[in-house]
Amino acid sequence: MRTPIIAGNWKMNKNPEETQAFLDGVKGKLPESSKVQTVIAAPAIDLSTLVAGAKGTPLQTAAENSYFEDEGAFTGETSPKALKEMGLDYVVIGHSERRGYFHETDEDINKKAHAIFNNGLLPIICCGESLAQREAGQTEDWVASQVEAALAGLSADQVKVAVIAYEPIWAIGTGKTATADQAQAVVAHIRATVAKLYDADVADAVRILYGGSVKPANVKELMAKPDIDGGLVGGASMDPESFIALANYQD
Numbered sequence: 001m002r003t004p005i006i007a008g009n010w011k012m013n014k015n016p017e018e019t020q021a022f023l024d025g026v027k028g029k030l031p032e033s034s035k036v037q038t039v040i041a042a043p044a045i046d047l048s049t050l051v052a053g054a055k056g057t058p059l060q061t062a063a064e065n066s067y068f069e070d071e072g073a074f075t076g077e078t079s080p081k082a083l084k085e086m087g088l089d090y091v092v093i094g095h096s097e098r099r100g101y102f103h104e105t106d107e108d109i110n111k112k113a114h115a116i117f118n119n120g121l122l123p124i125i126c127c128g129e130s131l132a133q134r135e136a137g138q139t140e141d142w143v144a145s146q147v148e149a150a151l152a153g154l155s156a157d158q159v160k161v162a163v164i165a166y167e168p169i170w171a172i173g174t175g176k177t178a179t180a181d182q183a184q185a186v187v188a189h190i191r192a193t194v195a196k197l198y199d200a201d202v203a204d205a206v207r208i209l210y211g212g213s214v215k216p217a218n219v220k221e222l223m224a225k226p227d228i229d230g231g232l233v234g235g236a237s238m239d240p241e242s243f244i245a246l247a248n249y250q251d
């Protein structure tokens, strides 16, 4: 039985003061993590505030990125070792904005996945196709190749506790959600890919989220699909009331 995850990704939004205001807004209103796990991924400048405010609450915390080295002369990068020491739980890697604007490759993402596990953190590994790829009928092959590359060299035990997020690029921030059936089809294909790379137990354990214009109005329908274990939510995760509604989608 996979515990659902509602994860917010604030992208490059909010400062520490706004982070605190969000934490005050959701306080006492998030489900217990045994029912629905809630996570917020915030910009690096907000992480101390986020971790301090989430302590003792069900909310878990994520960085939006980290480097694949623990320390050294890498100006502007964030160390996964330092993130672990700060008390973070997850790191989002391979988001299409990182792949697109910052030219991150499958190889970078795989190295980051290893560094994250080596430091005792868990990755939320993003994948997804462009509109042109979908229209050319390449979605399943493309997404499977991204997943295979990201997981290369990880053990079965690591993949069991990893999180994968399927985010079609054409649905991100556009208001154009994939239909629940479209999302389910690709998420099921990702699970079948994991089964092929590892085995049925690993595929059954790994949690796979859908991301792309998820909001309180459509979360229930998406979550009703058998292979969709949660949402990675951008825009609708920034307002406390909206995040509370997403997290309590079962009520």
Ligand SMILES: O=C[C@H](O)COP(=O)(O)O
Binding pocket: 009, 095, 167, 171, 172, 173, 174, 175, 211, 212, 213, 214, 232, 233, 234, 235, 236
């Ligand atoms: O990581 C989150 C996704 O990019 C989705 O963003 P969105 O919910 O604003 O479409």
